[in-house]
Amino acid sequence: xxxxxxxxxxxxxxxxxxxxxxxxxxxxxxxxxxxxxxxxxxxxxxxxxxxxxxxxxxxxxxxxxxxxxxxxxxxxxxxxxxxxxxxxxxxxxxxxxxxxxxxxxxxxxxxxxxxxxxxxxxxxxxxxxxxxxxxxxxxxxxxxxxxxxxxxxxxxxxxxxxxxxxxxxxxxxxxxxxxxxxxxxxxxxxxxxxxxxxxxxxxxxxxxxxxxxxxxxxxxxxxxxxxxxxxxxxxxxxxxxxxxxxxxxxxxxxxxxxxxxxxxxxxxxxxxxxxxxxxxxxxxxxxxxxxxxxxxxxxxxxxxxxxxxxxxxxxx
Amino acid sequence: xxxxxxxxxxxxxxxxxxxxxxxxxxxxxxxxxxxxxxxxxxxxxxxxxxxxxxxxxxxxxxxxxxxxxxxxxxxxxxxxxxxxxxxxxxxxxxxxxxxxxxxxxxxxxxxxxxxxxxxxxxxxxxxxxxxxxxxxxxxxxxxxxxxxxxxxxxxxxxxxxxxxxxxxxxxxxxxxxxxxxxxxxxxxxxxxxxxxxxxxxxxxxxxxxxxxxxxxxxxxxxxxxxxxxxxxxxxxxxxxxxxxxxxxxxxxxxxxxxxxxxxxxxxxxxxxxxxx
Numbered sequence: 001x002x003x004x005x006x007x008x009x010x011x012x013x014x015x016x017x018x019x020x021x022x023x024x025x026x027x028x029x030x031x032x033x034x035x036x037x038x039x040x041x042x043x044x045x046x047x048x049x050x051x052x053x054x055x056x057x058x059x060x061x062x063x064x065x066x067x068x069x070x071x072x073x074x075x076x077x078x079x080x081x082x083x084x085x086x087x088x089x090x091x092x093x094x095x096x097x098x099x100x101x102x103x104x105x106x107x108x109x110x111x112x113x114x115x116x117x118x119x120x121x122x123x124x125x126x127x128x129x130x131x132x133x134x135x136x137x138x139x140x141x142x143x144x145x146x147x148x149x150x151x152x153x154x155x156x157x158x159x160x161x162x163x164x165x166x167x168x169x170x171x172x173x174x175x176x177x178x179x180x181x182x183x184x185x186x187x188x189x190x191x192x193x194x195x196x197x198x199x200x201x202x203x204x205x206x207x208x209x210x211x212x213x214x215x216x217x218x219x220x221x222x223x224x225x226x227x228x229x230x231x232x233x234x235x236x237x238x239x240x241x242x243x244x245x246x247x248x249x250x251x252x253x254x255x256x257x258x259x260x261x262x263x264x265x266x267x268x269x270x271x272x273x274x275x276x277x278x279x280x281x282x283x284x285x286x287x288x289x290x291x292x293x294x295x296x297x298x299x300x301x302x303x304x305x306x307x308x309x310x311x312x313x314x315x316x
Numbered sequence: 317x318x319x320x321x322x323x324x325x326x327x328x329x330x331x332x333x334x335x336x337x338x339x340x341x342x343x344x345x346x347x348x349x350x351x352x353x354x355x356x357x358x359x360x361x362x363x364x365x366x367x368x369x370x371x372x373x374x375x376x377x378x379x380x381x382x383x384x385x386x387x388x389x390x391x392x393x394x395x396x397x398x399x400x401x402x403x404x405x406x407x408x409x410x411x412x413x414x415x416x417x418x419x420x421x422x423x424x425x426x427x428x429x430x431x432x433x434x435x436x437x438x439x440x441x442x443x444x445x446x447x448x449x450x451x452x453x454x455x456x457x458x459x460x461x462x463x464x465x466x467x468x469x470x471x472x473x474x475x476x477x478x479x480x481x482x483x484x485x486x487x488x489x490x491x492x493x494x495x496x497x498x499x500x501x502x503x504x505x506x507x508x509x510x511x512x513x514x515x516x517x518x519x520x521x522x523x524x525x526x527x528x529x530x531x532x533x534x535x536x537x538x539x540x541x542x543x544x545x546x547x548x549x550x551x552x553x554x555x556x557x558x559x560x561x562x563x564x565x566x567x568x569x570x571x572x573x574x575x576x577x578x579x580x581x582x583x584x585x586x587x588x589x590x591x592x
Contacts, residue, residue: 016419016423021426024423024427025435028436146528148529149548151552152552153562155552249429251428252428252434255434255533259533260552271534274437274441274535275534277438282434282435282438282439286432289431290428293427293431294426
């Protein structure tokens with residue numbers, strides 16, 4: 001019963017977060033310089049045309065109604081027409097670019113989780129030894145160094161000096177796509193990888209000091225089975241939560257990676273929109289990235305009780 | 317011991333950086349104008365050589381330090397002031413005000429990383445003009461990063477106040493007739509300066525990083541005004557002809573962030589009574 005209440009509260013908080021970011025995104029558009037109707041009709045349009053457009057975009061109604069329409073359209077992924085160029089619907093641009101960003105982010109989070117868990121476990125098992133020190137110092141570098149410092153270094157080493165990998169995306173790919181994705185995915189994964197490594201290590205070191213681990217040793221459970229089934233099984237919960245939070249940072253990190261590698265994704269489209277002042281496209285990008293972040297973290301929190309019976313029973 | 321050495325090294329590095337930011341850009345050449353042939357190697361009258369457009373790399377690096385430090389310190393001062401005020405109001409004001417403040421703070425955390433900054437810069441940038449010294453050129457980014465920086469201070473202050481406000485010395489002060497304002501400013505806040513200072517060093521690193529990130533992706537400090545972020549971006553684009561241009565801005569930015577983290581760590585240990 002208490003679990004149901006906790007899950008409901010979590011759900012409500014997720015909903016509140018979604019409403020908050022949608023409202024801020026909407027408000028930013030409201031206060032943005034430039035009248036949407038004039039932008040669409042052109043500077044020299046007849047007053048009747050402008051009046052008609054104002055009516056179409058509900059600019060003659062109170063803002064609270066406009067927020068309602070904005071929400072309704074956003075749920076249907078309709079963000080209006082772009083201000084720029086051929087004034088295409090924003091949704092078309094998003095459908096063309098979002099899959100690429102999602103693909104890179106998913107590969108990156110997969111890589112970060114696997115390597116992070118592995119390195120963290122190694123560091124915790126050989127705690128205080130050379131392997132531990134090495135993993136800790138490398139992960140400190142990974143947490144501190146920004147990815148736009150690491151990206152040029154990687155490009156210089158692997159694309160220019162060694163010439164193993166392509167330097168940037170091209171309109172006509174000269175090889176299999178995965179070759180072009182390796183550097184961006186690795187660059188994007190490094191920071192979450194380092195965070196997850198440190199967290200896994202800390203959590204596993206904590207777990208290994210507990211009574212049941214000594215109990216397992218005493219009754220003769222083999223070493224690796226003890227680490228994996230008894231230790232990691234209990235240590236993994238905060239790591240799963242952190243995988244959720246780092247997914248959000250990947251979405252903003254992809255702005256950097258996509259710009260640096262000229263990848264045609266949502267990040268590049270967002271930057272282009274910002275540079276040309278294309279408000280609907282900016283709103284769509286921010287709202288999608290923010291909503292994904294909130295929903296992923298909500299799902300993670302809702303799934304945690306399935307992983308850990310102790311949460312199911314003793315939830316606050 | 318190691319922590320103290322790192323604290324000392326960090327403070328020394330930051331002091332040098334401040335000197336560089338203040339005097340560097342006026343020392344030799346202008347950071348803006350083409351002073352010589354492009355891509356000169358260090359020496360030749362230019363300490364760090366010239367960039368792909370023939371501008372003095374040292375002057376640009378120093379001006380980048382000025383931009384980073386100015387943005388970082390201004391944003392942190394604003395964020396500290398707003399964050400503390402909101403934290404105190406969120407704890408001591410009537411329920412309907414404090415609940416609104418705390419929910420709003422929670423909501424701000426729903427935006428991952430620099431996403432809110434991207435939204436605000438994107439929508440409002442056409443309203444700003446650039447091209448007039450460090451204050452004007454960085455004004456939009458200072459405003460945007462201040463808006464995104466204060467909630468973490470509010471959260472910190474609220475959690476600290478929650479444990480402090482029921483302690484004996486507060487109860488005693490209340491009993492002797494002190495007003496809430498007096499208690500907060502004279503008894504409670506002085507307890508928090510240490511931890512706030514330590515945290516602000518790490519937050520400062522975050523702000524400098526956010527500014528460089530926005531400048532790197534081309535929406536923060538815009539060329540020709542140099543910032544480490546846009547220097548890394550233009551060096552990256554000129555990488556095939558002159559990769560050595562990457563070295564200095566990357567090194568300065570990384571060392572600054574390391575130094576601030578070390579100083580933050582060291583200060584936290586120094587102010588934590590349990591550590592003594």
